[in-house]
Amino acid sequence: MTTLNSYTGAYELEFERPLIALERQIAELESHAGEQGVDINTELRKLRQNHTAMLKKIYAKLGAWNTVKVARHPGRPQAIDYIRAFVKDFCELHGDRRYGDDLAIITGFGRIGPHKCLVVANHKGKDTKERIACNFGMAHPEGYRKALLKMQLAEKFGLPIVTLVDTAGAYPGIGAEERGQAEAIAVNLRDGTA
Numbered sequence: 001m002t003t004l005n006s007y008t009g010a011y012e013l014e015f016e017r018p019l020i021a022l023e024r025q026i027a028e029l030e031s032h033a034g035e036q037g038v039d040i041n042t043e044l045r046k047l048r049q050n051h052t053a054m055l056k057k058i059y060a061k062l063g064a065w066n067t068v069k070v071a072r073h074p075g076r077p078q079a080i081d082y083i084r085a086f087v088k089d090f091c092e093l094h095g096d097r098r099y100g101d102d103l104a105i106i107t108g109f110g111r112i113g114p115h116k117c118l119v120v121a122n123h124k125g126k127d128t129k130e131r132i133a134c135n136f137g138m139a140h141p142e143g144y145r146k147a148l149l150k151m152q153l154a155e156k157f158g159l160p161i162v163t164l165v166d167t168a169g170a171y172p173g174i175g176a177e178e179r180g181q182a183e184a185i186a187v188n189l190r191d192g193t194a
Contacts, residue, residue: 011074015058015066022051079106079121079164086112087119093150095142099179102143103134104167107150112162118154120147121164138171144184148191 012020026047029040062070070076083090083106090110094101106121122139125131139147154161170181 013066013069013073015062019051019054019058022047022054026051078126079123079166080126082164083108083110083119083121088112090119093153094146096145096149098145099142102140102146104137104139104171105143105147107146109154109159115160117160117162118150119162119164120150122167124166135171137167138169139167140171140176141179141181141184144170144181144188148184148188152191 026044029044029047059070087108087110090108092106092108094107096102104123106119106123108119110117110119122137123134124137125134151161170176170185
């Protein structure tokens with residue numbers, strides 16, 4: 001069964017409008033089916049197949065600029081979505097043992113298939129409140145130290161590290177510089193490649 005995009009914001013790309021209309025039609029049909037007690041599985045299956053075919057057709061012919069628009073779409077999956085979908089038994093680890101916990105960096109142990117691993121990812125946030133708390137995915141020095149500390153822990157146990165990077169860069173504020181932003185990035189570069 002095809003999972004439809006659950007994003008319902010106002011941001012729509014022009015070439016996606018037929019898909020969105022079909023998604024709304026499917027959702028409406030599903031809601032009315034429950035109310036009337038009518039079996040519409042055949043019709044729903046056809047609509048979902050049409051949706052899948054249309055999706056493949058539209059995205060197979062995307063130009064360069066439309067590909068960039070899709071990559072920047074606010075409703076696209078983020079690291080936390082991938083973690084929830086693919087990482088079982090995820091146990092998030094917090095803090096850098098020096099200053100605090102940077103919510104822009106997610107770290108934790110989990111399993112991908114049969115393999116235990118450490119996951120390190122940028123987190124931008126889904127809504128305005130969460131985006132502000134996560135600093136729009138721009139890590140502070142404590143985020144870089146947190147990532148390095150957890151990567152060293154994974155190395156100690158001989159576990160692979162999976163990184164999901166989607167960031168605008170380091171936070172450029174004075175407070176971050178006062179807490180050693182440049183040094184934290186430099187140490188990560190030095191120790192991360194050793």
